[in-house]
Amino acid sequence: MQLVVARIGRAHGIKGEVTVEVRTDEPELRLGPGAVLTTDPASVGPLTIETGRVHSGRLLLRFEGVRDRTGAEALRNTLLIADVDPDERPEDEDEYYDHQLIDLDVVTVDGEEIGRITEISHLPSQDLFVVERPDGSEVYVPFVEEIVTAIDLAEQRAVIDPPPGLIDDGAASDEAAGGPGASSGDAGDEA
Template sequence: MTGTGRICVGAIAGAFGVRGEVRLKSFCVPPEAIADYGPLWTEDGTRSFAVRLTRPVAGALGARLDGIATREAAEALRGVRLHVDRDALPGLPDDEFYHADLIGLAAHDTGGALLGHVRAVHDHGAGDLLELARPRGPAVLVPFTRAIVPTVDLGAGRLVIDPPEGLFE
């Protein structure tokens, strides 16, 4: 999450066609939900765009952004990450979390000792992994399962990890 209370939901992968359409890479599930959250903001918050999806394209979505009418203007946005106000996102069930809400949480073991802080959340297809930055030593990837991470307390800014033997050695 950015300091402005916004979460990254996509990025512009380049121009598509000659009339200002962009190739939009969505980080939402389903990908088309990116158009449902109202205006999307640039990371620095200086520009916002209303988004209208046009068609699927290879590995992305075709989209029109307000104020972008030429291929050159669309191409100039290549690589721009798009954010949405956190309040625009739907609520989740108790056992699901937005990755942005997990980043920065303190991670403690079941005895209360600090193990580190969540630096990132990775999903390589077999389930989420929490990347923990430790006070000493290299970062550790922790499977984000209920058995290994039995407690997530967003209000307290912490989670509890019951690591399998050898994970932190």
């Protein structure tokens, strides 16, 4: 299985380093020296990481064969893709890779079907499940222990115990999302 683990940003300095936007919870595993990554667009790679370091809170990488700023700038916006064993699990039993959670059915503790996880949104404060409902609308479920009570990979489902107001139909969902029916005072209050 292939997963996008980073996106190359701007060149840093004149010796071929680039900034990267990390898209993996395990950069030390996926983006370490010696890692060979395929790319999107494919014409750029594969790329082999020569060195990596953190500078001012950003990960900087240098790839084999890229020795100057011009070469580094040519890589900008390239996606870095790692081959990952689909059966691989994080060390902590309560952690999951995004690809393990995508497409899980979401049901409440009472058995009500809510929808299917289509995306995991990684926010600074917490992760969110983007759940597509049967009618095509979306609902956002915080991936926190108090709400997501169980992940059952064997049964391909996530069990949730939503607080009142999290899973609503119709106009209430639109208002929560700042969509049609939202009052003008609600739209700017989202965090």
